[in-house]
């Protein structure tokens with residue numbers, strides 16, 4: 001046993017040196033682990049062979065919580081679609097073992113996160129090249145999911161298309177958007193009201209000036225299944241999910257780091273304080289990189305790092321606010337949809353799609369950002385449906401005039417009040433903190449591309465596939481919003 005220990009110790013020492021130098025090429029320097037602790041930890045890990053392997057992701061989370069990490073190469077705050085996708089891509093790009101990724105989530109059931117309640121719509125019909133490309137990649141990721149991950153989880157991607165309806169006010173914008181989208185490889189077509197009526201006779205198009213229809217890579221999918229797929233594959237590749245809430249960062253004055261435009265010494269952080277579900281228990285994790293992907297709570301998390309609170313470059317807050325969205329289901333046996341019935345988004349702000357082929361539909365609406373949303377009570381939800389949703393819905397599809405709600409849900413999403421688009425990339429003050437949040441109503445479809453982009457930044461040192469530089473935090477500093485010019 002003594003011989004074995006000594007051999008392991010010397011082997012570890014050389015491994016530590018190699019790993020340490022390897023890591024410094026891409027990642028921030030970090031102290032090598034004490035050889036004795038490392039040896040004991042590896043022996044401990046070996047003994048786990050005797051334990052029953054975790055069968056479900058939940059069991060895995062429990063097991064890993066018992067092996068609480070004291071440090072990680074990358075800590076991701078938030079394990080929704082965005083955080084989980086980043087974890088998956090980081091592990092994938094570093095050949096599974098090259099990097100220790102920890103995902104923190106205060107609720108590892110994920111039942112209440114925006115991802116779980118999303119409608120899973122996917123469209124490429126945007127005016128920003130970044131959003132078009134992210135959607136196109138999202139569709140490719142979904143289309144290839146069985147080939148990449150196997151048959152275990154079915155995301156139910158239904159590529160039935162996406163139809164946007166514009167009024168006279170939005171017509172020329174829609175035409176410009178389509179031109180740009182098709183330059184980026186989409187197959188989207190413009191339809192006159194007559195052509196729309198011919199294809200979809202149940203629509204009333206008397207007030208519609210023009211429509212655009214995506215013929216490829218558009219439709220909807222099951223957002224919960226997508227989260228399960230990405231998360232379970234991140235776990236398979238070795239990402240460690242921890243059920244804990246990020247509650248603080250520990251700061252250190254770094255006299256050897258100069259930050260342009262910052263007076264005094266740089267106050268860096270490479271430790272996060274987390275609270276375990278057991279309220280008494282607080283722990284710290286040392287990290288080389290930290291990524292804030294906490295959805296609509298990202299601004300609160302960023303404040304823990306002084307963003308929006310401290311002076312100078314830190315004085316600009318993260319502009320992510322919580323906004324409510326409502327989704328209702330209803331049946332209409334009079335109108336049984338065909339397989340090519342697309343998701344339809346109306347210029348009034350409502351969007352609806354079929355759920356299966358037996359006459360069940362889902363309709364969603366986001367109240368205007370300035371509108372004070374009603375509460376989550378059944379009474380308020382029903383009032384919102386009757387006053388705000390049904391009039392627009394039955395205007396567009398007269399057959400829906402008397403439909404009754406059969407189910408509903410509502411929940412918050414991460415609205416970027418600055419310009420309605422995601423913020424992706426490093427924070428300009430911290431050398432080791434990244435942001436991936438504020439995707440507003442596009443977060444699910446963008447998750448595969450955003451995860452890959454953030455992993456590229458960390459592992460390769462820059463974007464390799466879709467260039468998301470313009471979606472960085474810097475646009476807040478120079479006050480250059482990236483508005484999404486859609487339809488009216």
Ligand SMILES: Cc1cc2nc3c(=O)[nH]c(=O)nc-3n(C[C@H](O)[C@H](O)[C@H](O)COP(=O)(O)OP(=O)(O)OC[C@H]3O[C@@H](n4cnc5c(N)ncnc54)[C@H](O)[C@@H]3O)c2cc1C
Nearest residue numbers: 078080081082106114115119120121246295442443444445
């Ligand atoms: C009703 C509805 C319908 C939608 N429909 C669509 C759609 O059709 N298509 C589309 O693309 N998008 C849609 N969206 C938007 C989309 O769901 C979101 O943009 C996306 O889910 C955001 O993912 P996320 O991972 O950033 O956030 P989330 O899924 O909210 O995940 C954030 C995670 O961070 C965790 N967290 C927060 N604070 C902390 C902390 N301090 N410590 C640890 N963990 C923390 C939370 O527990 C949560 O699990 C919809 C949203 C809603 C609400």
